[in-house]
Amino acid sequence: MTSIDVIIFFVYLIGITIFGSSFYRQNKTSSAFTLGDNTIPGWVIGMSIFATFVSSISYLALPGQAFMTNWNAFVFSLSIPVAMIVAVKIFVPHYRKVNSPSAYTYLENRFGSWARIYVSTCYLLTQLMRIGIILYLLALAIEAIFGWDIATIIIVTGLTVIVYSVLGGIQAVVWTDAIQGIILIAGALFCTGYILLDLPGGPEQLFTIALEQDKFSLGSFDLNIYESTFWVVFVYGIFINLQNYGIDQNYVQRYVAARSDREAKRSALYGGLLYIPVSMLFLFIGTALFVFYTTSAAQLPAELMDPNQSDRVFPYFIVRELPAGITGLLIASIFAAGMSTISTSLNSSATVFLTDYYERHFKRVATEKDSMRVLYTSSFLIGIIGICIGLSLINVTSALDAWWKLSSIFSGGMLGLFLLGIFTHTQNTLGAIAGVLVGILVIAWLSLSKLFQLEETLGYQIHSYLTIVLGTTAIFLVGFLFSYFKKSSESNKTEHVTK
Template sequence: MLRPLDAAAIIAYLTAMIAIGIYFSRRNNTTEEYFVGNRSFSGWVIGLSMLGTIVSSATFLALPAAAYVLDWRQLAVNLVLPFVAVLAVLIFIPFFRRGKLTSAFEYLGLRFGAIPRIYGTVSFILLQMIRMAQILFLVSIPIQFLTGVSVEFVVIGAGVFIAFYTIAGGIEAVVWTDVVQALVLMIGCVLCFVYIVMDLPGGVSQILEAGAAENKFSMGSFDWDLNERTFWTVAILGIINWLAIYSGDQNMVQRYLAARSTREARKATIIYSAIALPMWTMFFFIGTALFVYYQSFPDPTLATLETDQILPYFILTRIPAGLAGLIVAAVMAAAMSSLDSGINSISTVVVVDLMRPHLSKKYTDLFYLRSARTIAMIVSVIVVSGGIAFSRIEKESMNDISLIVTSLFGGCLMGLFMMGFFTRRIDGLAATLALIGAVVFNAYLGFGLLGWWPPAWTLGVHSYWIGALVNLFFAVTAYALSWLLGASRRDLTGLTIWTMEKEGDRAEQSVPTSARLASSE
């Protein structure tokens, strides 16, 4: 039942989000403003925006659920984050800051040509919409508990609300709402932990002792077994995941580009990375703490709940009115910050990578601005439909579903960026041929996982390995083809680590992006 103080906290939060969207709607008169906010943001703002974007409701609900039902092995995905962040600060950010790019996939066009650029764009759009549908479903869970209305109705309402301020306010509304949402998210995380500890007779010590006795802090088996979710399986998936996010995820790259300077973009990445890992660890700890809590205070209602509903149930039954509403707002904030970023980033890449390069030059910037808003509306409708579909799928936990989806549909996007950054030999033809082979290989592995092949035709590997194998297949094939077809003859100045100009030479004053892209297509 929705308590008045909880409702007040949620309404206050939602009103603030709408106000931000309306305020910034008046400042979006060009695509440069709508997509990258005139590249004017400071590092701390972008850093918190990154946090809000990447730390979603899948974090707030699914990570505690994963720790509650199993252990901490899925945390291994995030333990590699600091190492990949170093690469981002030293290498990836300077690549994207040069030439005033707007999309991550413009780089693929410059490096390999039109086909890899289109593949990267379409792959990103597909994965992003699946991820957003998952997030929208997760945020509907606590709201359903509060209001008693159907999941479908909640998904539709939340989707329409988020779409409104995102479409109206562009990237500025997205970034500033993300900042607010990141702060609310951190407060909600701390409140959940505090109230669990306060109720337990032994406090933190009881959690540590009972959790250790039940092996709830285990990081998984350290055996090398491709068929199991071992520590190494999950850690390698984490490397693939974070390399893909830091090197080619439009949500992240768009924030590199929206910063006022390379230094501010680097500062943002450091701020985000320094906060995110402790926060993920805290969410796993909350899941273990919930397990210990309900051992001490058994509740028969838990038998009727899905794993992802346990934390919302605790919030709404054990935390005082008002504060519970604030925590529910934090869950909503986690979802909204990921969804608004996804909607804006998809509209950006559709316009920048799929429309502008292939439409007549007669279309004005105003046409593309209006197109971006229309695309955002269409994406919102698709995501709402996907959220309803997710509510009807049986699953161990949504975090498990997320990892499987990433492996199945992630393709070789990370491999494309890595081969672009770190090799000089591979040209557009070698990359395109290897890309075709990798897509076929990805389909073969995916169909095997779904049971569409006879057992004798399948590789006996866990679904988490698919992304790693596909990217490895692409890298090896592309490099081998480069020796058969010859090294790249394209001008690679500033496009690989071996041909990158020193910072301060022409790092952000190089050949205009539009001219370079025109010559690459």
């Protein structure tokens, strides 16, 4: 890294903090902090949705996966249109009608306060771990590039995002997300062009070698539930994207913040669909890097050929091959992807704490002063806890792997309960509770059997991608059957009384 790269990196870091903090004067009410007073342009919300979806993990993991294997991960992107159709037709109008900053107000109206508490608690726990994990993984990438202390990177990054998120509210989050999304795309496009021009045989060589090595494959089309086939990834993608665009506070808050129903729908659609070509671009970079190092255009250290080190291939290329100045900009774009995700989690978590806990259980008629104090305090505390979680993950990769497996327990229960509320009409709280309990047991069993490697002993090896699929389906089916039989029972009683 040259001094100019370091300067560009710090100029970006300081600049984005000042820009985000500049919204402080427009951020004096709880409505401004959580919804931006519904004055945010649609294109900004759309870019913010896109930037929220793309974290620094995606920026590194997708090129790494394409480098080591093929384009099987792109099948996940192909499932997005299915989720987007459901989001635009059902989710967005529904949340705009409820008109609450919280995504979970509806569940209380549908099933009672227990549902709102359960889902909002799951969401907050998930966001705390998400902040910690992204800080930790982002620090790993920056440490590999700059050689800085991981703990210092986690603390500085966390505090930087806390500052502009607390001062600027949702407007700081979405506007900085939009800028970071643009930088991210520009950086990826530049890298793609640079690699293509730097290949000895030009772009044609890339496609020739990639096709010979089957690097563009989307995976097997066999109906096999034990491997990462096309169908397994596609079904998994539908469920995960329904979860993202249907119940995730990060997205729902943006739907409600839009200036009109039309802008909300367009923002959701464009923000989601933009990920498809961008993910393709990231995967293409990974394939291009494979050809780049296969043709001996440059040498790759042997340790980076380890599949467990694939996420480091793209950063290595950025540092070693790109010209001075561009390297700093690209590192800033990786950093931008992580910062946008963290800032979104801070603002949305504070919003949930205010609307689902403070105003619901502590002070139903809160003054603006009280509400702003809660939003500022909760944002700060959630950020600090996230930093502490990130620090606790240093050198504890087993805990990190365990969390990703166990997190599906929370997310699966949330999605299944919401779908049950949307697609059934009988007011059956007992059925909802039974469905959630059965679904969580299914997800926990599948997750724990993977975690403790019990599959061979138990005689099955279902792919981990299907955990959330089976768990969510179990919640919906059990709840639906309870509702169906209750309705049938009530109909029979009515007929008996009539006779």
